[in-house]
Amino acid sequence: MITLTIDGKQVEAKEGMTVLEAAKASGIHIPTLCHHPSLTPYGGCRLCLVEIEGARTLQPSCTMPAGNGMVIKTNTETVRTTRKFVLDMIFSERNHFCPYCEVSGGDCELQKSAYEQGMTHWSFQPNWIPFEVDASHPYIIMDQNRCILCRRCVRACAELVGNSTLGFEERGAKSQLIADLAVPLGESSCISCGTCVQVCPTGSLIDRWSAYRGLEKDVESHPTICVGCSIGCNIDVQTRNNSIVRIYGDWDGGVNGGVICKVGRFYPMTDQRERITSPMMRVDGQLKKVSWEEALEAIAKKLQPLAGKDGDGMAAVASTRLSTESLHLFKNIFKDGLKSSMVTTTEQGVNTSIFSKVAEQLGKPFEAKLDDVEKADLFIVVGADIVNEHEVIGFFVKRARLENSALYLVDQSTNSLENLADGVLRAESYGEIAKGIKAAMVKLGLAEDPSIQPDALLAEAVKATEISDEVFMKAAYAFASAQQPAIIMGSSVSEMQCIKEWVSLSEMIKGSMVTLKGGANSLAAAQYNLDTALKVNGHQAAFIALGDEDPTEKFNALFEKVSFLAVQATYVSRLSARADVVLPVQNWAEQNGHYLNSDGRLQESIAAITGPAYAWSNQQVLESLAKKLGVEAKSDWNAELHNRQAMVTIQ
């Protein structure tokens, strides 16, 4: 611990803290603009300048390391005058007109800084040069007139997301924020995560779908989780008048630490699907509006006689976007109650079932947590696409790479991270690749395993994969020298033996292994044994608890020959249009429920808006259906999550 004096007050600080951090820790406020707690300090705006005894000039407190015995003054006449001058300079650089700006009136940190300093006008004129407004991107508008060159967006794009799309060109007064090599944002390598919009202190980077719809003071904040994939990022859904205005990442989120991807941030804003507005039943070939009672009655009447029947009975499919409460009810009804032999999810366990089986065979969980992956210094991505799916894990990998973590890809075909990888191992058999690396490690003395004949195994692997032994040995060195290797495995790996080889390799290199589970509640579905392949073959009836998912054409085609189709869904689709009974339900933002994320973390999704009166929650529909069918709806959804050995420790 070190001691310094700030404004006459003795302050204790940890070694390594900056003056700003030390001041903040002891309740002393120093204004900042380019600073952001989740980004490395930059020292660009100069608003945080303070007097330090002995220093020739004022120093930026955000980057100045706190020193033992330092005497600092944050509020002298000089400091106050300088702050006003700094702001005057910033204002004069570009065109900062408040009346027609989206963030004016409470969300602009530049404006708030000016108010804090009691500024009533600008001392210098703006240069009146018009700067570009780039509106080429589907979600983000970049208005150069409002940019204060703080570089928060550049730092966020690199440090939080690892994409490095944003940068700066030219110098001094000509400095300009650019995307890639100065191309329109809409044509750049931008992945639309929107983190830049969330950190921008002014109205320079704004989100076209939220702009002008509500300042922070106008909206209600709803902390909840995203149900876009199995990562389950912590988000803040901001609403106004029962409408979603914007979705932000929660900086304090235990899963994602503030970053979210376009699936969580922008897709819900642009969803324009038509809603199903009433329970409906097919009467004389046409779907007619009926009451809930009639619809549920019709379903029960059709399903009851099919109870216990095998191949010509009923099939039941649920979306992995449903909550654990709903999935559990679904299982109660169709598996336990009606004893159907075809009960599964729209995902058909494709991301989880093989891994569940491995865990059961091993008798213990073999996966680590996302936190372990985040801290890795070597990433081995095996048969997974983390650029187009589960994007936030991709962010962890890409941003760690910028801090000199290494990246190895193991894939059957081209992987989307190819141009960032330090090494690529490509072959049909994932298992053989693992064996080759293990063999190389033992051969090079980097690991011990008496059960392995290194030369023989390596030769076999080289033959089977057509990867040279040099490549195997290079990989072996890389894996062995990593302090905290992480293996991220996707659904492309489909053989139990292959997976076990990788589990064994992971143990050999003392690595953390995680698999991508797929949908928001795919792990919960796996735990409820709702992870079998969907085979519709002579089934007379099918019940699809679709929720707000969008069914694929391939999925719809499976039910062509089913004579009775009941669909519980939020939005109109080809599937609902063909159904015999349709039940309208709320979407993800309108209902409560629990979700088991990829890590085994149980989180609650809390409704942010009130859904329309005609829609019930998925849970309510299934509870009523259970009642109608005379099936006992048990409430031990949490306990039953532990019914089978999972690949990851479940909370």
Add this chain to the structure above:
Amino acid sequence: MTKPKISSDWMAGCSGCHMSLLDIDERIIKVAELADIRATPITDLKEPDEDGVAVGILEGGVNNTANEEQAHRMRSRCKILVALGDCAVFGGVPAMRNYFTLEESLRRAYIETESTDSEGKIPDDPELCVPTRVRALHEVVPVDLFVPGCPPDPDVIFYVLSELAQGRMPEIKEDMLHWH
């Protein structure tokens, strides 16, 4: 003792600041008790007294040579000049025109607008004032008090008028200070 004289005028503004002034409602009687409200764009007298006023208030940015004359006239005839509203303080909404050349703006306004028939023509009568770049008031004349806001709150305007009427310089800060 004679009551201090207050005079106001507007240039390239929307008159919203004066409307906000009127929004002080019955308090205008109090102001009138303390000060002598002389020329304003919404009362009978239109020009500030030739022998001078204590307080001159100008709304709107400086848009053309006529506005320049107004600004100079008010400055020369008042002791304390107040820039009222964002347009006078910063340039405001009309300043958006500065992003285009004068020719582009005039062509758009007089020839290209959808409601103009084929007879559109940019006025060039020598008796007309000449449009210029839009400027904040203090780019043209020295300003003594800045009252930002779009428009400034009626409460702020009342505070400013009553302070000035009693010979004090108002301090605009905290809740009263906003640029939007």
